[in-house]
Amino acid sequence: MIGGVLGEDSEVEIQSGLNTRVLKDVSRSFYLSLRFLPEGFRAPTSVGYLLARASDTIADAGELAVEERRELLEQFKDFVNLGVSFEMPEVEGLPEGERVLMARLDGCVAALGELPEWQQQSVRKVVGIITEGQKWDLDRFDGEGVVGLASDEELRKYTYQVAGCVGEFWTEIGFGVEGDFARAGREEMMAWGQAYGRSLQLINILRDVPADLEKGRCYLPGAQTREELWQERGRWITEAREGLDQADLYAEALNGKRMRFGSVLPAMIGRETLDRLAGASWDEWVARVKVSRKEVYGMMGRAVRFAM
Numbered sequence: 001m002i003g004g005v006l007g008e009d010s011e012v013e014i015q016s017g018l019n020t021r022v023l024k025d026v027s028r029s030f031y032l033s034l035r036f037l038p039e040g041f042r043a044p045t046s047v048g049y050l051l052a053r054a055s056d057t058i059a060d061a062g063e064l065a066v067e068e069r070r071e072l073l074e075q076f077k078d079f080v081n082l083g084v085s086f087e088m089p090e091v092e093g094l095p096e097g098e099r100v101l102m103a104r105l106d107g108c109v110a111a112l113g114e115l116p117e118w119q120q121q122s123v124r125k126v127v128g129i130i131t132e133g134q135k136w137d138l139d140r141f142d143g144e145g146v147v148g149l150a151s152d153e154e155l156r157k158y159t160y161q162v163a164g165c166v167g168e169f170w171t172e173i174g175f176g177v178e179g180d181f182a183r184a185g186r187e188e189m190m191a192w193g194q195a196y197g198r199s200l201q202l203i204n205i206l207r208d209v210p211a212d213l214e215k216g217r218c219y220l221p222g223a224q225t226r227e228e229l230w231q232e233r234g235r236w237i238t239e240a241r242e243g244l245d246q247a248d249l250y251a252e253a254l255n256g257k258r259m260r261f262g263s264v265l266p267a268m269i270g271r272e273t274l275d276r277l278a279g280a281s282w283d284e285w286v287a288r289v290k291v292s293r294k295e296v297y298g299m300m301g302r303a304v305r306f307a308m
Helices: 020-026 028-034 039-059 066-082 096-103 105-113 117-140 152-177 186-207 209-214 226-253 257-279 282-287 293-307
Strands: none
Touching (some): 039 066, 039 096, 039 105, 039 152, 066 105, 066 117, 096 105, 186 209, 186 226, 186 257, 209 282, 226 257, 226 282, 257 293
8 A cells, every 4th residue: 555645755565565756756647646645545556556557668668679668568458367477679769768658667566465355456457448548549550651641530439548438447447446436427427537537638639739740640630631630730739628528526525525536636727728829820839839837736736725
């Protein structure tokens, strides 16, 4: 279990030698939320998140051939599910947090094995769905020139596989560890949680459209020209906002100030990012829209007021 008070500079050890520094380095917003979650919620969500980030690192290792990455994802899934050995090849240019994470995967799986059995099943299920989505992504965009998605359904399925399922996982863990997790029913919370996760992934996609184009992929269905991309950007910003409306319902339905705080903060960051995307020029879009660390800390004050 993750123990102690998770301060900003904390090196509190969790199972099998993992520590909060790894979490902080691989995701600032998740780390900020995690620090305020109830103790029983931290271990399964932390382990699940780190394993999902590891599979994401494998999928994004552009120095490796697509087929090699696909095979590594298969091996990684067996590593998580069956405990077979896994070794990540040396990849140049990994951020420090991801490099440390990949070096400590044995600790992640050891931590997984120390969770209650039902939590282990939940973690393995969500990591499996995410890994399948990443393999689909590699196969779908394996081609010459710019490869684009053909339909809205493809994009919605992908955002579910790599993020919407995380909202369901979060909810499943919540109802399992907290007797009074939410005032809304399980089915309703699962639907809101899925929409929440899908929206956060859609925001990431929208923010990265210009960079993805340089890599030969376009997630906005049917968009080929600059004008079409501009039009599609507006349509998917609207859909992402609708998902964040459901995220607000999710957070409002939660019992407990810590849970409400931890759940609403990513949505606040997401809304600010969407506002900036909606007002960005083409050049600003290419330069990549970002929310600063200082602004995130300001949002924490708003999240506290929401939680109260």
